[in-house]
Amino acid sequence: MKKINVGLIGYGFMGRAHSNAFRKVANFFNLEYQPVLKAACARNEEKVKAFAQTWGYESYETDWRKLLQRDDIDLIDICAPNDVHAEIALAAAKAGKMILCEKPLARTGPEGLKMVKAIEKAGVPNMVWYNYRRVPAVTLAKKLIDEGRLGRIFHYRAKFLQDWTISPELPQGGAGLWRLDVKVAGSGVTGDLLAHCIDTAIWLNGSIDKVSAMTETFVKQRKHNLTGKVEKVGIDDACAFLARFSNGSLATFESTRYARGHKALYTFEINGEHASIAWDLHDLHRLQYFDHRDEGKLRGWRSIHVTDAGGEHPYMDKWWVPGLQIGYEHSFVHQVADFLQGVAEGKPAGPTFRDALETQYICDAVLHSGKTGRWEKVKKV
C-alpha cells in the first residue's frame, strides 16, 4: 500500500472528525493509498501535543508554515477557521502539497477564486469537506435522481436550523465563538450552514441562476472575546432565500441559529413529476421516498433504511451486515476513501475547490440580495 503523509491543521471539531476518518479508512476500504498521520498542527503546544498523542500523530508543529516546509508531508488538511483557509491553501499549493480544505472554501467568492487559481496552477489533488454528499442516504438520493426516477424536478426545499446563539450575553470571537465574528467567519448562517444545503442542492439538482434573500442579525452587538469591548455583530443570524435552478425548478432555503429546540436540523425535500424524496440529518440513515407510479392500494411514503450491505446502498458494503446503521462520522471516512481512490485513478473527487467556488458564489449572491432586497444573479464559475 502506498503512503500519503498527512499534515492536519486545527485540532477542534473537524480536526477530530478528519483524524478519525484518516485512521479508519484503510481498515474498511480496499485502497491503493493509505493516509499516515504524520503531523498535527495548532498554535498551543501543550494542546496540540496532547491531540497528537490521542489520535496517533507521529509529530506536531505549532506553526503551519513549518508544516508546509516539511518534505515528509504530502497532504495538508485545513481544519482551522475560515479566515486562514486562503492563506494556508495558497502557501500549500505553492509548496506542491495535496490540499483538503474545510468548508466554506473561503469567506467570499473573490477569496475562493484566488484559491482555485492557485491550486489549479499547482495541479495538486484537492477537495472541500462538504461531507453530507457522502451520507449513504444522500448519495442514494443522487443515484435515484440521476436514474431519472423523479422525472422533471419542480421543487427543492432545504433547512438548517440551530438555536445556540439566542442569548445576547454570548460573546463573539475567539476559541469556540469565531463563528460569530464576521472577520473570521466571513458570514453567519449563510457560509456556515446554508453552504452545506447549497452544496448538496447543486450536486443533486444542478446549478442555481438567481436568488432573492432576506437576512437578519437579531443581536446587533456583542462583547468581543479578544478585544474585551462591545462590538457590532457583522454576521447574519438568520437567512431565508428563494432560488431558481437552471433546470426550471423553484427552491426555498432557510437557516437560523434562533430556532429554539433545534440543534442541527438539516433537512431537504425534492418534488419531481413522478416521485419525491426527503431526508433529515436527525435520521440520517433513512431516505423517504414517494413514487406516484406505485400500485394504488400500496402507494405511500416509504422509509428506506439505507443499510443494505448487498451493494445496492452506497458505501454500505464496506461496513456491517444489512440492518445495522452507521452515523455522522462515516461521511468523513467515505470522503477520504473517495479522495484516495481519485488520487489512485488520477480523477478528482468532488467537491473540488472549483466545485466549492460555485457554492461560494451562491452565498455571495444571497448575502448581496439580503442587503439590496432584490433578486441577484449568481456569478458563473
Ligand SMILES: NC(=O)c1ccc[n+]([C@@H]2O[C@H](COP(=O)([O-])OP(=O)(O)OC[C@H]3O[C@@H](n4cnc5c(N)ncnc54)[C@H](O)[C@@H]3O)[C@@H](O)[C@H]2O)c1
Ligand atoms: N464539514 C462540516 O460539517 C463542518 C463542521 C464544523 C466545522 N466545519 C468547518 O471546519 C473549520 C473548523 O471548524 P471547527 O468547528 O473544527 O472549529 P474549532 O473552533 O472546533 O477548531 C478550530 C481549530 O483551528 C485552530 N486554529 C485556529 N487558527 C489557527 C491557526 N492560525 N493555525 C493553526 N491552527 C489554528 C484552533 O486552535 C482549533 O484547534 C471551519 O472552516 C468550519 O466552517 C465544517
